[in-house]
Amino acid sequence: MKMLRVKIVAPAIATMMLLSACGGSGGSEAESEAASEAASAQLPNGMTIKEQIEARQGQLEKVGDAFKAISDQLKASSPDIAIIQEAAAAVPEATEGMADWWPEGSGPESGVETDALPAIWENMADFQEKVGNMQEAAANLNTVAQGADMAAIGEAFKATGGTCKACHDDYRLDD
Numbered sequence: 221m222k223m224l225r226v227k228i229v230a231p232a233i234a235t236m237m238l239l240s241a242c243g244g245s246g247g248s249e250a251e252s253e254a255a256s257e258a259a260s261a262q263l264p265n266g267m268t269i270k271e272q273i274e275a276r277q278g279q280l281e282k283v284g285d286a287f288k289a290i291s292d293q294l295k296a297s298s299p300d301i302a303i304i305q306e307a308a309a310a311v312p313e314a315t316e317g318m319a320d321w322w323p324e325g326s327g328p329e330s331g332v333e334t335d336a337l338p339a340i341w342e343n344m345a346d347f348q349e350k351v352g353n354m355q356e357a358a359a360n361l362n363t364v365a366q367g368a369d370m371a372a373i374g375e376a377f378k379a380t381g382g383t384c385k386a387c388h389d390d391y392r393l394d395d
């Protein structure tokens with residue numbers, strides 16, 4: 221599995237830690253300066269840390285919207301299968317490449333607003349396994365949704381939702 225490394229961020233983080241360790245007046249200003257330096261560090265994919273974080277949040281928001289669309293239809297008295305199918309197809313599409321959205325330095329230490337917990341980088345293998353579990357379940361949901369068996373769709377939806385929760389419980393703030 222390819223992992224992104226961001227050597228360039230290390231000095232900014234070291235500075236940030238040094239500055240916060242010093243404390244005193246003006247410390248927080250210097251701290252946020254160091255954080256914004258970290259946020260604008262360039263990744264090998266050409267994005268800055270800030271752009272990478274915002275891009276993944278944008279993709280996950282799409283996933284959340286698709287999930288809500290499916291959930292709404294499953295609760296409806298006469299579900300619209302076309303809406304379910306479109307939303308089910310959007311999940312694998314929006315989460316393609318998700319394994320690469322978490323380069324070192326793109327946690328809260330970047331100073332960018334993020335709900336990603338530092339535990340991600342302490343347990344990257346487990347985190348990546350959870351990415352894979354979700355992608356597998358979402359691909360299955362998409363396949364099942366193309367049939368019109370509502371009970372099967374409901375099961376596949378529930379299974380996929382379980383893989384979202386399994387990750388959020390450990391690695392996302394406030395969940």
Ligand code: HEC
Nearest residue numbers: 277280281283284287334335336350351354384387391392
């Ligand atoms: C492997 C871990 C993992 C999996 C699997 C996962 N998520 Fe998340 N999700 C996260 C993390 C971490 C964040 C916070 C990202 C950030 O703020 O940088 C997040 C954020 C989100 C957000 C908020 C996005 C925003 O900032 O507006 C939504 C919505 C969301 N996830 C929905 C889902 C759904 C639905 C699924 C399942 C189909 C899912 N996620 C699967 C880890 C995961």
